Amino acid sequence: MAAIADKQPRQNLVIGLGRTGLSLVRHLLARGESVAVVDSRVRPPMLERLNREYPAADWQGAIPDQPPTGCERILLSPGVAADLPLLQQARAQGLEVIGDVELFARHHQAPLVAVTGSNGKSTVVSLIAHLAGGEAAGVFAGGNLGQPALDLLASEPKLCVLELSSFQLESTSSLDARVGVVLNVSEDHLDRHGDMDQYTAAKARLVGQSRTLVLNRDDPRVAAMAGDASSVVWFGAGQPRGETEYGLLEADDGLWLVRGERRLVAADRLPLAGRHNQLNLLAALATLELLGYAMDEVLARLETFSGLPHRMQTVPSRDGRRWINDSKATNLGATLAALAGLDAPVVLIAGGQPKGQDFAPLGPALARSARGLVVIGEAADQLSAVAPTDLPLRRAADMPAAVSAAAEMAHEGDVILLSPACASFDQFRDFAARGQAFEQAVQAREVRA
Missing domain, CATH: 3.40.50.720 (NAD(P)-binding Rossmann-like Domain)
Structure with missing residues (x-):
């Protein structure tokens, strides 16, 4: 191009x-x-x-x-x-007012994949880049993840994979992405966008700047974007509705990721935990097939994908419980997805800067799967207010106290999940610092044990 x-x-x-x-x-x-x-x-x-x-x-x-x-x-x-x-x-x-991604769009030569959504963007971008062969094959990822978009130009890439936030899309108008991916839309950044309609509209700006869209059929706000698109490939959690759709198949030998009736990979082979990561991989596989990559070669690379830090990352422990660092869950949608993807009772550590969200949907999710709730940060009162009245609840002043409280509430075999549903800036430099504090507190318990 x-x-x-x-x-x-x-x-x-x-x-x-x-x-x-x-x-x-x-x-x-x-x-x-x-x-x-x-x-x-x-x-x-x-x-x-x-x-x-x-x-x-x-x-x-x-x-x-x-x-x-x-x-x-x-x-x-x-x-x-x-x-x-x-x-x-x-x-x-x-005067012209644009962002770095718009400037990138005016100068890049390689085919482009653009990925947006409230949750899972970084994982999907990383999956696409890794499964396409990575930097050794001339595939470079950036944007809202890793390198700024403009820095990719110096590498003379054969394929660019960009993670795009709603902020970046607001100031971008001429991407011409070979494939645009919209994963999901849930409440986030409402302190910036004002309401869900404006936030969704920012995400939907990708539609008119993509030749083909990969869309989540299970998300009503995402599915509605298909009305303005010329070419759409669908993915979702159920069985595909046709041979060109991607989904999940419950079979006698377990759960499979499929395209139409074609089995692609067994869910128990995935290196990432949770139903939401099964959907993330479906979106990545759909994108790569659209780009012409051979599925056998793509799936062979899946075994070497290790995931991203602070995203459903298991923290080593010998205490009989599973500690998971999901600090990147900076909105409620990410936390709900994390809870839905776990099959053991959960003690949840949540809280931070709330970003204008309505936390009410957390209550039913906690009622279904939680053993207890530990709240931290500025959103502690809001989170406490939506918790089921019979759910054990503790308030913690800092991360070591939160980890100690969660350990006291959890039983052997339980999951202790840091999935804050909030930004980190009230107590930490960023989500990574928050996740590191969690890991350090867990490891400190191991040393004392």
């Missing part, structure tokens, strides 16, 4: 100096363009690197209310508030 022409404005303003902001600076300077950079933080994380490696960039400090004189284009890092006065003024003046 020929890259979309870019008119190359000479004066760019980059908002946000994290990894994505730095990738924008690097890309623009390499093209001989002028770059100024602003951030709401006094010392953003990449400021030292900017000053050391890119002295030609103009660090201007705080975000102004008006576009600087001579500014021709504004480029956003993910997560920059859409209602900034600067952006309102820029649009009123007719």
Whole structure:
């Protein structure tokens, strides 16, 4: 595919100096363009690197209310508030406002797979890249996972696989993805988007930018996106409705992942736990078949896929219980999926920054499978309020206390699951730091035992 022409404005303003902001600076300077950079933080994380490696960039400090004189284009890092006065003024003046993924779309040459959804994006992107042969085969993954999209261009990839958040899709309009994948839509980032309709609309922006869609037939909001699509392949938890659909088949010899009536792989061979990960693999397999990969070769690589940290990751323990780190579950949908995929009683550790979610659906899920609930962080009161009244409930001030409380509640053979259903920023740097704190607390118990 020929890259979309870019008119190359000479004066760019980059908002946000994290990894994505730095990738924008690097890309623009390499093209001989002028770059100024602003951030709401006094010392953003990449400021030292900017000053050391890119002295030609103009660090201007705080975000102004008006576009600087001579500014021709504004480029956003993910997560920059859409209602900034600067952006309102820029649009009123007719300035282009885009993100790094849109800039990537104008310059990439390789076939592109784009994956979005509330949960499972990183796992599906990693599965697709790994099962297609990985970097050794010229397959590179990035976007909201790993490398910023623009950094992939230097690798001259044969296939790009991008994870895209709702924030990134808001500022992207010309992807031309060979395959676009929408996994699911559940409450997340409502503090940013306002309501579910606006959040869903942001995800649905991928529909008009993809040649073929892989959609979850079990999710009503995702299924509704098919109305605007020219080509759709479906996946879901039940039996396929036709030979081109992907699903799950309960047979005498166990559960199988299938395409139509064709058995692809037995569920007990999967390296990832949970029903939601079976669906993630179905989406990945559908994508790879659309791209022309041989299924036998794809499935042979499945045995070497080890999963991603902090996503349904078992923490070693000798105490007769299974400890699972699912710290990446930063919204309720992810936690509900984790609970549904486990077949033993669960003591759940949940809480953090709530992000405007309604936690009411957690109550019935806890009633079905939970032995107990330990709540942490800012959302502790909200989570406590939806718990069944007869469910043992503990409140913990920090992660070691949460782990101790969960251990006291759990029986031998139970699962103790950290799946917070919330962001981490009230107590931790990020979800990874939260997951590491959980693992360290579990390991500390092992040492004391």
